[in-house]
Amino acid sequence: MAWEVGLLALLSTLIYPGIIFLVVIALFYQWVDRRFYAKLQNRYGPIYTGPRGILQPVADLIKLLAKEDIEPSAVDKQIFRAVPVLILTMPLTALFMIPITGTWALASFEGDLIFIIFLMTLIAILAFLGGWSSTNIFSTLGGMRAALQALGYEVPMAVSFMGPAILAGSLSVSKIVQWQASHGLWAILLNPLGFGIVIVAFLAELERIPFDIPEAETEIVAGWQTEFSGRKLALIRLALDLELVLASGLVTALFLGGPTGPIPIIPGIAWFMIKTLVLVLIFSNLRALFARFRIDQMVSGSWKYLVPLSILQIVMLELLLGWLSF
Amino acid sequence: MWRELFTSLPFVLIISLATSLLLYFYGGRISAKGTKTQGKLAQYACGEELPAEKLQVNVERFFIYAVFFLVFDILAFMLATSLGSPGLMPALYATITLLAVILLLPMLKSRIG
Numbered sequence: 001m002a003w004e005v006g007l008l009a010l011l012s013t014l015i016y017p018g019i020i021f022l023v024v025i026a027l028f029y030q031w032v033d034r035r036f037y038a039k040l041q042n043r044y045g046p047i048y049t050g051p052r053g054i055l056q057p058v059a060d061l062i063k064l065l066a067k068e069d070i071e072p073s074a075v076d077k078q079i080f081r082a083v084p085v086l087i088l089t090m091p092l093t094a095l096f097m098i099p100i101t102g103t104w105a106l107a108s109f110e111g112d113l114i115f116i117i118f119l120m121t122l123i124a125i126l127a128f129l130g131g132w133s134s135t136n137i138f139s140t141l142g143g144m145r146a147a148l149q150a151l152g153y154e155v156p157m158a159v160s161f162m163g164p165a166i167l168a169g170s171l172s173v174s175k176i177v178q179w180q181a182s183h184g185l186w187a188i189l190l191n192p193l194g195f196g197i198v199i200v201a202f203l204a205e206l207e208r209i210p211f212d213i214p215e216a217e218t219e220i221v222a223g224w225q226t227e228f229s230g231r232k233l234a235l236i237r238l239a240l241d242l243e244l245v246l247a248s249g250l251v252t253a254l255f256l257g258g259p260t261g262p263i264p265i266i267p268g269i270a271w272f273m274i275k276t277l278v279l280v281l282i283f284s285n286l287r288a289l290f291a292r293f294r295i296d297q298m299v300s301g302s303w304k305y306l307v308p309l310s311i312l313q314i315v316m317l318e319l320l321l322g323w324l325s326f
Numbered sequence: 327m328w329r330e331l332f333t334s335l336p337f338v339l340i341i342s343l344a345t346s347l348l349l350y351f352y353g354g355r356i357s358a359k360g361t362k363t364q365g366k367l368a369q370y371a372c373g374e375e376l377p378a379e380k381l382q383v384n385v386e387r388f389f390i391y392a393v394f395f396l397v398f399d400i401l402a403f404m405l406a407t408s409l410g411s412p413g414l415m416p417a418l419y420a421t422i423t424l425l426a427v428i429l430l431l432p433m434l435k436s437r438i439g
Contacts, residue, residue, distance in 0.1 A: 006328025065353035068360045073367040085346045092342035107338045151391040158402040231353025311424040322413030
């Protein structure tokens with residue numbers, strides 16, 4: 001039945017593992033992150049809404065949506081309104097190319113890894129545009145820092161993504177996952193340096209604490225988000241949560257074998273949840289462990305250490321592959 | 327045919343955009359409507375007066391890193407297109423770039439201090 005297959009595809013795009021599932025899992029991971037971060041700091045974190053405060057992210061989202069949306073009179077209105085909508089679109093679209101339930105992603109094509117890198121660059125550019133269109137000294141500074149930071153972490157991240165791609169001989173995330181599943185070998189075993197670099201780069205991409213320079217609240221209020229309020233802030237917050245899912249999902253797919261595991265009875269979605277949850281806990285742990293870097297330390301450190309190390313990783317991998325093929 | 331359409335990239339992009347717009351307009355529907363006063367519409371700021379026209383992005387700081395970024399993005403894409411023949415040649419190319427970073431960074435430091 002052609003139309004039934006079509007309906008199934010439409011439902012999987014809209015509900016599972018599509019839009020609704022992604023939003024729910026993003027809010028759930030926000031709760032996990034906040035609870036774990038609070039535990040590490042000897043706080044409780046959210047406890048009142050729902051069992052153990054699990055509904056707190058939903059309540060926060062609805063509260064922000066229902067709040068008054070104040071647009072300062074000096075802002076560049078078109079860009080200012082477009083940025084929150086577009087910044088939520090980017091991680092949602094990218095998440096469709098991550099395998100979640102099986103070894104195939106919903107919308108996968110050859111070269112989607114490059115497309116995901118492109119979408120993540122767009123997020124940083126949108127952050128810059130959002131700060132710049134606010135015409136506020138704090139926002140402009142935050143936006144500039146976001147763009148400068150993107151110039152720092154983008155290259156080592158892209159080069160490190162190439163490690164698993166070279167192993168699998170493909171630029172498609174789904175094919176990289178299939179290669180790891182069929183060879184029974186996780187790419188992290190051959191790319192340990194690349195894995196570490198990607199984790200550091202994602203901390204910067206997610207604007208988490210050692211690299212939360214664009215929204216450093218002790219220096220520049222809320223950075224590029226200063227002037228956003230109400231529904232616009234709600235969309236930006238949701239976008240950042242989805243980015244956390246995207247980051248952990250992409251690291252899982254590229255380095256940790258994706259939604260497959262050594263015990264075949266457990267379904268793919270369970271493996272996906274286990275691996276991404278571990279990664280979210282790693283991100284939260286690192287967030288609680290460090291203090292903020294300065295922007296010049298971040299950018300020069302990234303060019304001094306991360307870029308050479310990522311290239312070194314690729315050289316070692318290529319030499320290993322060349323040695324194995326002889 | 328429908329299956330390919332519903333899981334294609336443009337459709338997914340449109341669906342994501344529609345979700346964002348839906349949330350945006352729904353937020354507009356349920357949000358509180360306050361009165362607009364001049365103080366409320368002012369920017370968040372304190373200290374000295376700084377008119378919006380005076381805010382400029384300092385491009386000079388970006389420039390050197392933007393050039394670096396361009397050069398090394400080419401490396402990433404060279405590596406991305408070397409998938410068919412892994413081995414010595416991509417490794418050699420990457421090593422040359424690695425040496426270039428190690429040599430260029432001290433030069434950059436002595437140039438801009």
